[in-house]
């Protein structure tokens with residue numbers, strides 16, 4: 001049984017006051033040099049203990065930081081070697097972009113909790129060079145950071161300085177000492193997750209690739225409310241009412257945050273029906289880095305805090321001992337899930353309907369995407385996807401009816417596999433909203 005400690009990664013932006021972004025860049029370039037040096041020596045057949053001490057001795061970082069960077073590099077090289085037999089023909093993993101600066105708290109970096117809203121940082125960019133300033137980030141991540149500092153059961157661990165376009169970020173890990181999460185290799189059910197601006201689709205598959213159960217959790221009110229907030233803010237911008245605009249912004253953020261908390265709880269509850277599940281998300285980082293994922297993907301990325309929803313699900317799941325992971329999101333929305341077909345074309349999808357142009361297989365587009373996310377995980381694990389012949393019926397759950405409470409399903413006719421509905425009856429918009437508030441406050445971490 002391979003289990004890991006309960007560890008979360010909190011991400012912040014760095015608001016730099018002393019020292020410069022250039023110093024951090026120099027630090028990351030030195031990290032990259034260390035990474036590539038480890039590669040080179042490994043290729044030359046060096047024994048790893050020897051390799052590690054040699055690279056660390058010659059690095060321009062504090063010792064502890066150099067050791068962590070070499071550990072990260074060796075971990076990547078090890079994974080590379082593990083997969084060389086798969087015949088993927090991947091290039092030897094040299095890095096030409098930035099490489100993260102990995103540091104231990106108290107050694108390479110230090111955080112200082114000042115007050116309610118202020119956390120300051122000090123990072124040793126290279127030996128003897130310090131960069132200082134304040135962290136910026138979401139309230140949820142600040143809460144968890146404060147908990148990690150004030151509660152004995154939590155430990156603030158390593159952090160990585162990352163470069164994203166022109167911004168510098170800090171990813172801080174916090175670990176719960178006594179809580180363990182199951183290892184993903186023990187999982188009997190693989191749950192693919194497809195997040196959209198109006199729903200999240202889940203598909204639980206067994207190790208043979210058969211879908212055991214699937215569900216589409218709908219939350220159209222988030223999209224509607226965000227649209228209303230958007231209009232409100234635009235009106236205020238026109239009237240130059242910036243103070244009110246900030247109030248609306250906060251109101252919107254809190255509203256969305258509350259909704260996402262409740263949705264994420266529902267996701268974890270659904271996943272918990274399986275005995276040893278693994279939650280598989282699409283890696284949003286991969287989406288953002290690639291240029292052409294089409295307008296749908298771009299809209300998805302900008303229209304909802306998807307990362308926040310994934311994060312909340314992963315967090316709540318981890319508390320229940322359920323592991324989660326991320327896979328390359330390639331073609332999850334366009335690919336036919338039938339193993340013998342796999343036809344991939346943008347035209348396969350039209351709004352919420354998926355119809356394969358080649359084999360005419362039909363399904364709810366988001367549910368099918370969730371199945372494809374699961375399949376991408378199988379593909380990454382074993383290099384092949386188990387055969388999928390049939391899919392069970394689509395179940396849709398509308399969390400809070402939006403005014404039309406329990407109205408008939410306007411999409412009903414297009415689902416080849418039929419539609420079940422739960423939770424829509426006798427649930428008016430107001431009641432649902434109130435329920436949402438109370439659940440959201442109960443869920444505050």
Ligand SMILES: [Zn+2]
Pocket residue numbers: 336337338341342343356357358359360361
């Ligand atoms: Zn097909």
